[in-house]
Structures are given as C-alpha cells and as structure tokens.
Amino acid sequence: MSTLEIRDLQVSVKLPEGELKPILAGVDLTVKAGETHAIMGPNGSGKSTLAYSIAGHPKYEITGGSVTLDGVDVLELSVDERARAGLFLAMQYPVEVPGVSVANFLRTAKTAIDGEAPKLRTWAGELRGAMEKLQMDPAFAQRNVNEGFSGGEKKRHEIMQLELLKPKIAILDETDSGLDIDALRVVSEGVNRVRETGETGFLLITHYTRILRYIKPDFVHVFVGGKIVEEGGPELAERLEAEGYEKFLTRA
C-alpha cells in the first residue's frame, strides 16, 4: 500500500523578474492508497501550487519541508521520474501538443510508466475500452493531444490517462472546472472506477463541493493562505457548502 507524505512543505513561485513569492506556508498531509482527500479552498489559496509543486513544475521552488512517496524523496526526482514513481497530476488546463496523436501519446506514456511497450495484442482493446467507458468517440485517438478539445474532452482525456496509467497517487486539480453536469458525471465515474481498485490514493483539489456529490471524500481539508486550516470528514464539505469560506478567511 502506497503512502504520500507531505511534511511542512513550503513553496514559492518564481516570478519573471527572478524574485520568489512565497505561496505554501507549511503543508502537512498524508495520503494513502485507497483514500480520497478533498482539498478545498478559495481562489488564490495555493491549492494548485500544492499540486504542481508535487508534480515538479519548474515554475515553483521548494523552500522547505519534504514530500516522500513510500519513503522515496520525491523532491529529488525529475518530473518524469516522479510520474514513473507513481505520481499522476490531472491538470486543470491540459496542454496542446500539435502533431502528436492521442494514440501515440498514450502508448508512449504507457511505455514510459510500465518500463516496457504495451502488448500490441491487448493494447488496442485496452485503449478502446478506456475510451468507451468515458464515452469518447473512437476517432478521438487520431486527434492531436488536446488540440481543439472542448473543456469536457480535455478532462475526459485526463481521466482516461488516469485509468490507463494506474498511478499510486493521483492529484486531480480542479477536474470539475468547465464541466457541464453530464460530463462531470462521466468523469466522476471514471475516478470512482479507479478508487474501487483500492490501489490509488487521491488528492482532489476543488473550489466547489459539486464534484464531491459524485466522488465521496474520506477526508476534507480546508486550504487558506497556503496551508491547511481545518480538517474533517465529508460533513466538513457540507458545512463549506452552506457557510462558504468567509469564516476561515478572517481567521487566516
């Protein structure tokens, strides 16, 4: 069973002029396989910084603390090594890669993660199956990665990767943003299929409680001013729904 341990994590964003602007002010969080943690907070609280700094985006600089996955120092690894170690980040704004087909991209990623090329015999079926489950047209595989995708298509494509790559820890950054209710349901079902395996731990970052009606979190953390200010079970999400973040903002 895998465990992601985040201890006193402090992160700054690198500004264009080279200055550092502190964002995360000491985050402590433990995510185990089979668990789903929701991180909720207002805009600008540092939720996405947490996601991207764990994945290793070069825009962020770690100024203190540690992140380990099953005891391995994640912060020492390059972006691709982190992914191969079992981390996955579903992005809020997936990037277009012109001229690279979804099929080619997915096969390349699967090969990198597994350390060997998927078996030709079974891969086509696996890919088709993953696309069907997310209600994606087969022609999708021949389109260029994220190029001209609608908001819903981009998110379904992210969750399709989650299902195919089977990470140990998955961070979903505002996966619910820009989705209509049907797409939200399809995407949530995909996440739930992976949860049911019990082999992946989830960090679900969201601003709204809407997605939590479809993906029931085990733990809810309220994120304000670059750190966790309140923790609880699913009932905390309901309180936030009713009361909003104001109370936490004044305290922070």
Next chain:
Amino acid sequence: MTTEAIAPPSTKSQVLRSFDVADFPALNGLEEEWRFTPLKRLRDLVTATSLTGAAPSREYGDLPAGVTVSDADDVDPVLTPFDRVSALAYGSAAGVTVIEVAAEAEPAEAAVIRLVGKGGDAAAARTFVKVGNFAKATIVLAQTGSVTLADNIEVVVGDSAQLTFVTLAEWDRDAVQAQHVKLRVGKDARVQHVQVTLGGDLVRQFTSVEYTGRGGDAELWGLYFADAGQHQEHRQLVDHSVPDCRSHVAYRGALQGASAHTVWVGDVLIRAAATGTDTYEINRNLILTDGARADSVPNLEIETGEVAGAGHASATGRFDDEQLFYLMARGIPEAEARKLVVRGFFAELINKIPVGELRERLGDAIEARLVEAGS
C-alpha cells in the same frame, strides 16, 4: 482634388529579368534580395561569370509508366532569371535534364530521381519538369552529396494536371547551393511542392510561381532544420496575374546550435487583373537552443481589392516548456518528449509527402538531428 489614384511602386513585378549574367550588377550583399545571405560562403557562385564544374550525377531506378527522363540541349525557358546567380546557372548549364509525365498519365508510384554531387569545382545545372494535361503524378528529386551548385528547376504543370513535387536537399554538410524553382501552373491545375532542407553549409532556394489560366492552385510546403553553422534560406514569389487562382505557402523550420541561421521571405503579388485570388502564407520557426537565428519576412502586395482571401502570418518561438512538462508528467523522459514535440511540429508537412517510406525516413532523420545535438 484629384480622382486619379496614385499606385504605389510595384517592386516585385518590376525586377530586372535576364538570361545573361552580365546584365546583373555584381553582388555586394547590400541588395534587399541578398541582405540575409553570407555571400562569401556562396564561394564562386557570387563572382564567376561561368561555371565549369561537373553537375550532380543523375541516378534513378525503374520509373513508373508514363514518366520519362531524358537529356536535351535546350528547352524553351519557363523561367527568366531575376537574380545574378540564377542567370549564371542558366548560362553555364551544359544541358537540360528533362523529366516528363505524359498527358493523362497517372503513374501509380512516385518517380524518384537522385541528384548526387561529387564535389569539385562550382557547377551549374538545369532541370525541366513537364507534366502533361490531365496527368496526375508524384516526382521526388533527392539531392545528396557534396556540391557548389547554382541550378534552375523549371516545372510546367499542364491544364487540369496534378503534381506533387518533392525536393529534398540532403546535401553533405559542406555543400553550397543556390537554387531557383519556377512553377508554371496551368488552368485548373494543381501543384503541391514540398521542399525539404536538412543538409548543406549554405542552401538558398527561391521558388516562384506563375499561373497561365483560371483555377490554378499552388501549395508550397517547406520543412527545414538548421544545425550549428548552417544557413538555410527560402524565398518565394507567388505572382497572381490571372483571376480565380489559389496559393498556400506554409514553411516550418527548427533551429539548434550556435549561429544556425534560417531565412524565410514569402512574397505574394496579386496584380490588378487577378480578381478572386485566394492566398495565404505562413512561416513558423522553433528555436531549440540559444545562439540560433530565424529571420522571417512575409510580404503581400495587392493591386486589387476584389480578392477571395489574402493573409499572412509568421511566428518564431522557443520550445514550449509547458508542453514538455505535460509530457514529462506522464512519465516520458525529457529527450523523448522533445522528439515528440518536434516530430509533431513537422507532422503536418511530412504528411503532405505521398510516399510512406520517405515520410518515415524524414521523421527519423529529424529525430537523429535532435539526438546528435543532445537537445
């Protein structure tokens, strides 16, 4: 108040044209047409008044039915040279290689002709491609080896004919070439020129297009990749003088290494008579490392307001770090992620080549260049 319109000077339609090199003034590098070109590296092509070296040798296997290759002493010219080096090539070429596709022929396979440079003194060459009316063919000219070469290629695409013309400059690293490709497009004819430049020390290719009847369609696709020290220059002049013709120019280049230099200058001229013209030109450059330089200049000269479409675009940028992050966040190592992005950048162009084997080879050649540079 005057109602008389004052026409702006139409530079592109008034350039000096001559078959005689002596009619052109000596080049000093300050001319608009030559200002990006390092003249010294053109060797004798700049100063000579005749070239006596051996032209690249011509090699080909079985040609598909309907395609013939022959020698001729002379052919009625389609191109009247409009620069000194092109005139020099015209005057010095010992004969003409004639590639002909018979009228109404539709060869199933591409005709592949290799031009192999064997080094030696500066040389001149002339190639004439004639595609008969209603024919439909693919011709590949693969240029390899070592040369100092000035050459002209004239292409006549007959009425309602369709030609895919692929020219590959895969010269050795020390080669120097100044080439002119002239496309004459017939009524309702369609030509797709795919110009690939990977090799050479200095390669300068000028492509010009003219139309002889309505409904002509010319697509110019270019792919180039310059490594440290290489100069690759591509210029086009599409001359719309006939109504209702179309042109589409799209060149893409990648650059890596110190003083890799590429130049793209796209000129489109829409004359007063050419109503209903539809034209678009775009150049994109991907700068992979520091120290490389891409010049990109689109020009559009329009003498009539009655066009169907006229646009141009140019964009030169560095490697997109967000693309790299996205791919690496899926476990793909950096070197492989870069290969994917660069291959993707060229995919649209490579897919214009209707020869699968060649598409694959070019994709691999581009990847190999990335690996060699370790970028």
